[in-house]
Amino acid sequence: MAEDGINSFMNGPDENGRFGIFGGRFVSETLMPLILELEKCYDHAKTDPSFWAEMDDLWKNYVGRPSPLYLASRLTDHLGGAKVYLKREELNHTGSHKINNVLGQILLARRMGKTRIIAETGAGQHGVATATVCAKFGLKCIVYMGAHDVERQSPNVFRMRLLGAEVIPVTSGRGTLKDAMNDALRDWVTNVRDTFYCIGTVAGPHPYPGMVRDFQSIIGRETREQMQEQEGRLPDTIVAAIGGGSNAMGLFHPFLDDPTVKIIGVEAGGKGVDEKMQHCASLTGGRPGVLHGNRTYLLQDDDGQILEGFSISAGLDYPGIGPEHAWLHDVGRAEYVSVTDDEALGAFQLLCETEGIIPALESSHAIAHVIKLAPTLPKDHIIVINLSGRGDKDIFTVAKHLGFEMKV
Amino acid sequence: MLHEDAMTRIDAKFAALKADGKKAFVAYLMAGDPDVETSLAVMRGMPAAGVDVIELGMPFTDPMADGGTIQLAGQRALEGGQTLQKTLDLVAAFRKDDQVTPIVLMGYYNPIYSRGVDRFLADAKAAGIDGLIVVDLPPEEDVELCIPAQAAGLNFIRLATPTTDAARLPRVLQNTSGFVYYVSITGITGAAAPKAADVAPEVARIKAATDLPVIVGFGITTPDAARDIAAIADGSVVGTAIVKAINEKPVAEVLEMVAALAAGAHSA
Numbered sequence: 133m134a135e136d137g138i139n140s141f142m143n144g145p146d147e148n149g150r151f152g153i154f155g156g157r158f159v160s161e162t163l164m165p166l167i168l169e170l171e172k173c174y175d176h177a178k179t180d181p182s183f184w185a186e187m188d189d190l191w192k193n194y195v196g197r198p199s200p201l202y203l204a205s206r207l208t209d210h211l212g213g214a215k216v217y218l219k220r221e222e223l224n225h226t227g228s229h230k231i232n233n234v235l236g237q238i239l240l241a242r243r244m245g246k247t248r249i250i251a252e253t254g255a256g257q258h259g260v261a262t263a264t265v266c267a268k269f270g271l272k273c274i275v276y277m278g279a280h281d282v283e284r285q286s287p288n289v290f291r292m293r294l295l296g297a298e299v300i301p302v303t304s305g306r307g308t309l310k311d312a313m314n315d316a317l318r319d320w321v322t323n324v325r326d327t328f329y330c331i332g333t334v335a336g337p338h339p340y341p342g343m344v345r346d347f348q349s350i351i352g353r354e355t356r357e358q359m360q361e362q363e364g365r366l367p368d369t370i371v372a373a374i375g376g377g378s379n380a381m382g383l384f385h386p387f388l389d390d391p392t393v394k395i396i397g398v399e400a401g402g403k404g405v406d407e408k409m410q411h412c413a414s415l416t417g418g419r420p421g422v423l424h425g426n427r428t429y430l431l432q433d434d435d436g437q438i439l440e441g442f443s444i445s446a447g448l449d450y451p452g453i454g455p456e457h458a459w460l461h462d463v464g465r466a467e468y469v470s471v472t473d474d475e476a477l478g479a480f481q482l483l484c485e486t487e488g489i490i491p492a493l494e495s496s497h498a499i500a501h502v503i504k505l506a507p508t509l510p511k512d513h514i515i516v517i518n519l520s521g522r523g524d525k526d527i528f529t530v531a532k533h534l535g536f537e538m539k540v
Numbered sequence: 541m542l543h544e545d546a547m548t549r550i551d552a553k554f555a556a557l558k559a560d561g562k563k564a565f566v567a568y569l570m571a572g573d574p575d576v577e578t579s580l581a582v583m584r585g586m587p588a589a590g591v592d593v594i595e596l597g598m599p600f601t602d603p604m605a606d607g608g609t610i611q612l613a614g615q616r617a618l619e620g621g622q623t624l625q626k627t628l629d630l631v632a633a634f635r636k637d638d639q640v641t642p643i644v645l646m647g648y649y650n651p652i653y654s655r656g657v658d659r660f661l662a663d664a665k666a667a668g669i670d671g672l673i674v675v676d677l678p679p680e681e682d683v684e685l686c687i688p689a690q691a692a693g694l695n696f697i698r699l700a701t702p703t704t705d706a707a708r709l710p711r712v713l714q715n716t717s718g719f720v721y722y723v724s725i726t727g728i729t730g731a732a733a734p735k736a737a738d739v740a741p742e743v744a745r746i747k748a749a750t751d752l753p754v755i756v757g758f759g760i761t762t763p764d765a766a767r768d769i770a771a772i773a774d775g776s777v778v779g780t781a782i783v784k785a786i787n788e789k790p791v792a793e794v795l796e797m798v799a800a801l802a803a804g805a806h807s808a
Contacts, residue, residue, distance in 0.1 A: 148680065156680075156681060157678060157680045157681060158674050158676040158677065158678075158681060159676060159678060160604070160676060160678070160699065160701075161603045161678050161699045161700065161701045161703070161712065161723070162605075162699075162701040162702075162703050162723065163703075163705075164678040164679075164680065164704075165577075165703045165704065165705060165708055166710075167780050175749055219592060231605060241686065256752065263662055274603055286741060304608075304611060305601070305602075314603075314604050316729050317604045317609075318604060320603075321605060321726060321727060321728060322726060322727040322728060322731065323726075324728070325703075347623070363616065363667075396745075421650045421653060422648075422649045422676065423602060423653060424602075424604070425676075430650075432654065435623045435624055435625075435651055435654065435655075435656075436624070436650045436651035436652070436654025436655065437600065437601045437650075437651065438601040438602050438650070491581045505572060508752070516726050
């Protein structure tokens with residue numbers, strides 16, 4: 133690691149919330165004072181040992197951390213090349229990595245005296261995690277979810293309601309994650325005084341991208357330690373799926389200054405990254421723009437209007453990406469690729485059959501890329517995939533695509 | 541912040557209103573909703589109906605500070621093929637017959653950023669635009685557009701809100717020009733009506749810190765409300781109610797309604 137910090141990839145964001153030209157604070161004046169207050173509060177909390185002591189306790193006893201780093205030996209044998217490990221974030225309480233971040237933000241909200249928590253959700257994993265932690269702390273929870281996603285992720289909608297959250301279906305736009313985020317921002321602007329906006333990914337106005345990354349970096353820190361224990365060295369390649377990019381940033385960040393570690397983010401290629409734009413690959417098929425409080429790569433038309441993404445996976449169905457990924461892409465520290473819906477579906481099935489693990493469709497994108505990559509690499513090459521979520525929520529979607537009639 | 545000899549139509553209009561002891565009436569419409577012809581007809585009728593400043597909305601797919609009415613208006617405009625170029629052309633067409641009425645473009649940053657700030661500013665100035673309100677550019681991002689806009693001779697009008705506290709107010713006022721737009725509520729456009737009595741001390745607070753006119757908007761829908769709010773400020777803004785009328789009524793009836801709102805504000 134770079135000892136002097138000068139040539140480090142880990143110093144961002146700067147005091148203006150920028151990673152290079154990306155990031156920033158592109159919000160309305162109503163929200164600006166609150167964003168500054170949040171930044172101050174987080175700056176204080178992150179150097180306060182009692183804050184991290186509380187986090188560690190909850191991570192261990194409520195979430196079940198550390199999550200295992202598991203050698204997927206049958207998958208490895210099947211692919212016939214690199215050795216594939218899975219970072220088992222799907223074993224966390226609530227079934228994904230999302231809770232790592234939610235706990236941090238809810239502890240902050242409590243410190244700030246906020247009593248009402250709002251969140252946006254795509255696949256429902258962040259919504260479920262937020263509803264869960266709000267139930268635990270007795271906080272009011274409102275989750276905005278695109279109407280289209282409410283339909284394709286109905287098990288998670290019911291879970292949120294069981295947990296006492298109010299789920300508001302968003303019908304504007306195409307009714308997906310982007311539109312849910314717009315409505316969450318509208319709610320926040322309206323109820324700014326008592327409300328905390330718990331953003332689920334490494335996007336939004338500063339300080340969210342850096343803060344959510346910090347909370348998710350537990351994934352990469354554990355992976356480093358566990359890899360040292362199991363293999364006595366660092367991995368050669370780390371791979372994660374990217375919608376907004378929080379599970380990826382969490383895995384990547386602690387490895388940014390290890391030049392031997394190759395970093396690969398996998399975007400949702402939908403029906404293919406071409407001029408038809410039926411995908412969510414912001415880095416592969418987008419260009420820089422400003423949306424939802426930050427400058428980053430966005431899917432947009434020639435006139436700067438935002439395009440709807442397209443993906444089989446509700447959690448990746450977002451036309452933007454976290455600003456730190458945009459920067460890592462531009463400086464070349466991480467590589468970003470895309471896989472199609474069909475490739476992700478194939479990976480979903482392969483992991484079920486070879487390892488007895490049902491992965492989330494989001495995570496299946498990372499697996500799909502490794503299916504292509506691992507056979508080209510030697511057997512002593514170590515790959516870590518962030519298995520960011522479990523796929524129980526996706527079985528209806530997958531059944532439909534495989535032509536299997538399921539009675540609810 | 542503008543160069544001293546660079547008086548815009550906005551500055552001239554407010555100077556004239558002040559000389560007459562009158563309050564301003566500012567009216568909003570969405571460019572291209574439902575089509576450019578309708579927008580142009582409404583704009584051309586507005587000065588005679590008593591509109592002092594026209595706020596022209598630039599449609600955007602993700603208008604995060606707007607309520608349903610203005611969001612749908614933007615969607616209709618975009619579905620009708622409205623682009624930033626067509627919005628600039630609309631202003632240029634209006635300017636053929638009217639060299640006096642100030643026009644402020646209001647919207648979000650991405651379409652401007654996508655066009656390129658320098659190119660946008662040159663085109664906006666050439667089209668006859670006088671000021672900009674860009675909702676998602678707080679003072680923290682002034683280098684993006686605010687500073688270049690003022691250098692290009694356009695007013696950059698800032699939103700001040702109920703959450704803008706005393707410590708922050710100087711920063712909000714620092715690089716602003718033309719007028720200050722006070723957002724009467726914490727909320728989105730078209731939301732609950734503000735009470736003049738609640739807004740008055742906030743406006744007084746801002747006026748104590750600036751010589752710029754302070755105009756109040758958000759939630760004003762009736763001539764009485766336009767009057768009550770204008771009475772405690774330098775003018776009032778109506779947006780959502782006009783956008784709604786444009787979607788429901790012929791242009792002549794829209795302008796009758798606008799005239800009634802303007803009369804309300806001017807009676808203050």
